[in-house]
Amino acid sequence: MKFKSWKDLPEGAIVRDVPTSPEFKTGDWKSRTPKYIPEKCTHDLLCWLYCPDSAIHVKDGKIEKFDLDYCKGCGICASICPQDAIEMVEEEV
Amino acid sequence: MKTKAFIKHALTGNEAAAYAMKQINPDVVAAYPITPATEIVQIFSKYVSNGEVTTEFVPVESEHSAMSVCVGASASGARVMTATASQGLALMHEILYIAASLRLPIVMVVGNRALSGPINIHCDHSDAMGSRDSGWIQMFCENANEVYHTVIMAVKIAEKVNLPCMVGMDGFIITHGMEVIETIDDEEVKRFISKRTPLYSVLDIEKPITIGPLDLFDWYFEHKRSQLEGMLQAKKVIPEVVEEYNQRFGTNFPAFLETYRMDDAEFAIISMSSAAGTMKEAIDIKREEGLKVGLLRIKTTRPFPYEILREKTKGLKAIGIMDRAESWSTMGGPLSIEVKSALYPLDKRPFAIDFVFGLGGREFPIEDAFKIIDITRKLSEGEEFPEFVHIGLKE
Ligand code: SF4
Numbered sequence: 029m030k031f032k033s034w035k036d037l038p039e040g041a042i043v044r045d046v047p048t049s050p051e052f053k054t055g056d057w058k059s060r061t062p063k064y065i066p067e068k069c070t071h072d073l074l075c076w077l078y079c080p081d082s083a084i085h086v087k088d089g090k091i092e093k094f095d096l097d098y099c100k101g102c103g104i105c106a107s108i109c110p111q112d113a114i115e116m117v118e119e120e121v
Numbered sequence: 122m123k124t125k126a127f128i129k130h131a132l133t134g135n136e137a138a139a140y141a142m143k144q145i146n147p148d149v150v151a152a153y154p155i156t157p158a159t160e161i162v163q164i165f166s167k168y169v170s171n172g173e174v175t176t177e178f179v180p181v182e183s184e185h186s187a188m189s190v191c192v193g194a195s196a197s198g199a200r201v202m203t204a205t206a207s208q209g210l211a212l213m214h215e216i217l218y219i220a221a222s223l224r225l226p227i228v229m230v231v232g233n234r235a236l237s238g239p240i241n242i243h244c245d246h247s248d249a250m251g252s253r254d255s256g257w258i259q260m261f262c263e264n265a266n267e268v269y270h271t272v273i274m275a276v277k278i279a280e281k282v283n284l285p286c287m288v289g290m291d292g293f294i295i296t297h298g299m300e301v302i303e304t305i306d307d308e309e310v311k312r313f314i315s316k317r318t319p320l321y322s323v324l325d326i327e328k329p330i331t332i333g334p335l336d337l338f339d340w341y342f343e344h345k346r347s348q349l350e351g352m353l354q355a356k357k358v359i360p361e362v363v364e365e366y367n368q369r370f371g372t373n374f375p376a377f378l379e380t381y382r383m384d385d386a387e388f389a390i391i392s393m394s395s396a397a398g399t400m401k402e403a404i405d406i407k408r409e410e411g412l413k414v415g416l417l418r419i420k421t422t423r424p425f426p427y428e429i430l431r432e433k434t435k436g437l438k439a440i441g442i443m444d445r446a447e448s449w450s451t452m453g454g455p456l457s458i459e460v461k462s463a464l465y466p467l468d469k470r471p472f473a474i475d476f477v478f479g480l481g482g483r484e485f486p487i488e489d490a491f492k493i494i495d496i497t498r499k500l501s502e503g504e505e506f507p508e509f510v511h512i513g514l515k516e
Contacts, residue, residue, distance in 0.1 A: 031343075033343065037344060038321075039351070040223045040225075040320055040321065041223065041333075041334065041336060041347075042223075042331065043330060043332075044328070046331050048334075
């Protein structure tokens with residue numbers, strides 16, 4: 029629900045339309061972006077396991093995509109990857 | 122319909138509060154003992170052990186935890202009560218704001234006591250005044266009988282407006298002073314308070330919600346404005362509930378402000394809590410001597426009854442405001458500051474002076490009440506005084 033004024037807010041500052049976290053795009057403050065190199069990837073899924081923001085999507089046991097709406101650019105995926113299949117690149121401004 | 126089926130008991134303020142809590146039979150009570158309010162929950166825990174109430178009693182390790190448990194329980198839709206005083210209230214401070222902003226109608230009895238330091242266990246209002254702006258409804262009772270009835274009314278008021286409510290009584294003077302209390306029947310209490318209809322419940326899995334979310338510069342301001350709506354609503358609901366109570370039980374309690382011998386008064390004393398009782402006696406005596414003095418006893422300070430004060434002080438030459446707390450503003454105690462700002466927009470305002478008295482349980486004998494009346498009278502005749510004076514201080 030979209031609010032226009034204080035009058036629209038539920039009392040007690042509660043949030044009714046849960047879950048609301050998908051609407052909160054937390055990825056907009058990253059300064060580096062993971063660049064995925066599929067040729068090197070063995071799909072051990074360590075990055076998927078370690079990503080603190082569940083920004084790596086897996087389908088049928090394989091890396092599907094990096095969801096940049098929620099990726100905060102921490103680089104954990106790149107550092108954990110034994111194949112160097114993820115590279116952190118500077119965000120273009 | 123009046124049911125004047127009072128049962129008389131000799132009870133202290135603490136006992137009266139505990140007795141009211143027994144009749145209310147809240148779903149949850151979480152508390153930590155502190156002088157002079159310890160007895161309230163001590164007695165209540167006996168009711169729990171004896172099976173006289175069905176309350177879930179949670180003895181916690183601190184007042185911060187006590188209020189936190191109250192918040193959690195109340196957010197589940199339960200009827201929740203607690204009691205504290207002084208340092209205990211201070212330790213709850215952080216959670217008081219959360220209870221109010223979550224719109225949880227917790228009712229808490231406060232045995233008003235001085236704050237450290239130096240350490241002092243006796244009466245003044247610095248504890249409750251410290252939580253003035255926490256978003257709680259705040260009421261102060263003159264005697265133990267009023268405490269008993271106010272606790273019952275507070276449950277209904279709080280639950281109607283979804284705001285927490287503090288019921289204050291002067292530490293030791295009322296908490297430990299024995300009086301004749303006129304109680305109403307258990308069934309009558311139940312009928313009056315009926316059942317709580319919560320705004321929401323965190324246990325309602327059919328309607329999942331998030332409570333206490335992060336709320337930054339985009340909506341926090343709007344949420345605070347929305348919270349104010351509860352306090353504005355309380356201004357209507359408090360008189361309604363008090364009126365309903367008075368009607369039903371033939372009592373005569375004020376909602377916001379009690380007027381005493383104000384009819385032809387030329388000047389008035391504005392007071393709160395037990396000191397008002399002493400002041401009434403002093404006013405009776407001074408009236409016999411021909412002084413046209415009256416009393417305005419403020420019962421409810423949040424929401425603050427500024428419109429009523431404007432109305433009731435109309436035509437007065439002077440007011441003497443009594444503060445049992447310091448504000449450190451160097452312009453007197455908190456009550457006087459609020460009373461004076463309430464009257465500021467008027468074209469014709471009475472002269473005003475603040476009396477800071479009774480800190481840390483310093484006694485308030487009738488001679489001091491005479492002194493207050495005398496100074497206020499002189500002020501009404503044009504004599505000049507400082508912004509505030511101390512009464513009962515070793516000068
Ligand atoms: S950079 Fe951090 S947040 Fe982004 S995908 Fe890798 S591990 Fe997840």
